[in-house]
Amino acid sequence: MKLIGLSLKGLRRDLRAADVRALFVALMLAVAATTMIGFFLDRLDRGLTRQAGQLLGGDLVLEQGRPFDGELRQALRDAGLRLSDQVDLVSMVSQADAFQPAGLKVVDDHYPLYGRVRVDRGNGIEALDHGPRPGHAWIAPRLAQLLDVKLGDSVQVGTLALTISGLIDREPDQQAGFAGLTPRIMLNLADLDATGLVRPGSRIEYELLAAGPSAAVDSLSGRLDELRDAGVEVRDVRVDRPSLGRSLERAQKYLSLAGLAAVLLAGVAVAMATRRYVDRHLDTAALLRCFGASQRQLGQLFAWQLGWLGLAAAVIGALLGLAGQAALLALLVRFLPLELPPPGWLPWLMGILTALAVLIGFAGPTLLRLRRVSALKVLRRELDPIPVAGWLVVAVASLVFGALLWLYSGDALLSLGTLLGGLVALVVLWGVGQLLLSLLLGVLARLPQGNGGHAWRLGGRQLARRRQASLGQLLAFAVTFAAMAIIVLVRGDLLTTWQAQLPANTPNYFAINIQPQERDGVETLIEEAADSASGLYPMVRGRLTAIDGRPPSEMVPEEHRNDGALRRDLNLTWRGSLPQGNRITAGEWFGAGASQTIDGAVPISVEEELADRLGLSLGDRLTFTIGSDTVTGEITSLRHLDWESFQPNFFIIFPPGALEGFGHSYITSFHLPDASNAMLGEMVRQYPGVSILNVEALLEQVRGILGQVTRAVEFVLGFVLLAGVSVLYAALTASRPARAHEGALLRVFGAGDRMLSRMQWAEFALLGFASGLLGAVLAELAAVGIYAWLGLTPRLHWLLWATMPPVGALAIGIIGFTLSRGTRRQAPMASLRLLGET
């Protein structure tokens, strides 16, 4: 207890020291950055899961062709889930002479489990937490238009007449897809029997929606597997959540990367500040040994002292992080398409863990030196304990950083790879650094005599004299600059990629069900009003019924036998040229005139992820059943396509000539500026069979999230830059006494302030220049791996090579020069006394 009190007192006294402040700031920044990112990602992730649950209709959705039994319901309720029943079917609805196929969504009184239905019941759009009452129907405005009905009219569904009491603006569980393309009519489950639509042979999907904690869903995993085996379609929100795709995944990866960069930078700062801290406390330790303290007591004393510092930095850092993410979200609230849950506890824990890990990893080995101080040092100053071996410091720090990498990424292999790569890079850099220093000094030696050249030469010689220390600083600064540069580079490329991905004229409407005879008319309408269009793609629906002549269920890997692509009809198209945005990843695109068959099969191109899931490769033969016919294709290419492009995308593409004989319709996507909405009415009037899908909302959502994440990225970038500056500060603080000493000696020998200033400036600038150059090498090397990880296209960054050395020279020059101002002003006597040499 005594030691704990003493350590606290010691720390309080120590707060006057620059190195302790540098340690504190570095740790605080590391924790602030990681917790801010942690809080943000945690909330975003939970928000997205919640939103996904809403889109799916529940956390767990079961679907089959017959009603669910009571025993299953009870089991789900017992597990702690709330339930809601829903029935989906397609049927004709009519009003007077008008008939129209509509998608019936029959809901019970518990609907919706998540979110609200936006409906216009005659008083503008309201958000309601229930569906239509018995005897009532809510319909999509398009259906109202097609049937020419309005609120209060009646509509015939099967044998039942229902009153139209609402126009649906948005359903909470509306999935963006092409499954429910028929316009919506929503009615109450109590009315279902009276419609007479439930007959043997009707195609009806019964859905059981369940909402509740994920632990409840987990507890049912055995039961869910049995259901899957029995042919029930089971959707778990955590597995089947409709993802916002790679953009968000990239952003999350980027933020984690930035957080880790901040941790690494803070670690470097901590390592440098600790060296100075230990140097400064050698006398204290020796004195305490003199006064009778044991090694153990000394070790504990300093460990406690830094432990308190770490804890304080962690708490303040975590609060900063919390405030940071709150500020971030406050700024972004209007861009948020999500309702975010409150901050969780995990980021707090991770923040404190990070601070302690950084402290142990980056300061621990150096701190051991204090334990080994001999009491005799009080009589003989030169008796400093041997510094801890550089390799040990680097090894322990790397190990801890690797563990943090693992903790944050959850990917052991990636962490190990990064770690080993980093270590190899450090060894190489050490060699390159040596070379670079020698080279610089060689160049300086050839500088012409004269006042300016003299200062540069002297500055260079200073660097050379402390070769090992200079190399250490050089490496630390290079790593710092590289980490900062990577975060800046990746940010730029990420934002460019996003902007390129969703340009202003990204299609916001899809038109489908365009019949061949309507094709030209629709195309003309779109061309006149839209400012961009994807062109029309033919679409044939066919089911995959054989792979290499055998049933798919025998050929597909076991875990994908329930894949949606096997259960439903797939959209097939034909096309002579590779669609825009598609990329061949294996095999070759069939050229023009490739419709010739290869032993009775036509060449086809398959999307790579589908091929991967179904275990398909080049040369496999797929048989599709289209109506009553079959067509067989041989895979001659695999394609990568961008699902977020808002273009019509196809899993399977045939060459022209293979599918034309089958019944087909066309699909297209286009961008319509708001003002041209009249065209939609025109289209519906002229071509009532064509379905128009508005994806503006989805597009806005993706844009909103990207915008939000962009700001997060920029915010975090700021933190990383701050962490970088803290490294520079810590490093230069650490070397200040030695520089002060040299300065004082030179002053004693007659160097003037002007000379000293120039010399120090030269020394820092040289160090910065070399670090910048080395940092550019490191950043470019690391970028190759990081870009691959993020799925960005690697490129050479010329600007980096041009700017890093001069920026490094300027940054280190300014900070170092400013920090040494005090020592230049000090009388030589004071500087020398500082080192106990008088």
Added chain:
Amino acid sequence: MSHSSENQQARILHASGLGKRVKNGERELVILEALSLHVDRGESVAIVGSSGAGKSTLLGLLAGLDMPSSGELEMFGQSLRALDEDGRAALRAGRVGFVFQNFQLLPTLTAMENVMLPLELSPRQDVTAKSRQWLERVGLGGRLDHLPKQLSGGEQQRVAVARAFVTEPDLVFADEPTGNLDETTGKRIIDLLFELNREAGTTLVLVTHDLALARRCDRCLQLEGGALHAIERRTGVGV
């Protein structure tokens, strides 16, 4: 060796056949050889010698800060050879005080905090009161919160003296206590040192090259050629 006798309690330091050699490349350098000494409770002993005679080495050995190459050494009746570094530290704790030539004050600690340091290692409650009391004794009652750099050399050494006596030690070692001070200030410090020593009944072992200062001790020994010789006897104590 008139003190080979009875009263173990009275014997503070006892050294016999003490030697210190250091390796310098291939050569072995003999700093101290077969040196014997004992110091009784309440005595003040000065060790004088020219620069490089090994005074500081001897002081380090006597205080248990370093280990001899040969010979035996006892402090407070306990053989130092039988103890490891931590054991020797524990033996010093609270019982040995130090005054150094370069003061050895910690620059980030105030005068008060510097004096408190040795007390804080022991389980005492009266750390603050005791430290203030000793700083007042050395005439620095008004400078408690000053940092070393805000104090003159003489004032700094007075803080060091207060720190040496604050634990009420049995034994105080002083290594060239006036080495960094001008003559007048040095004299004041020495007066203070002897005054406190007398009042507290502390044993004082002082290393100096200043003969005038040495003569104020009960005994004065010269270190030369690695061995000790008595240069003056005032109280009948011998080498």
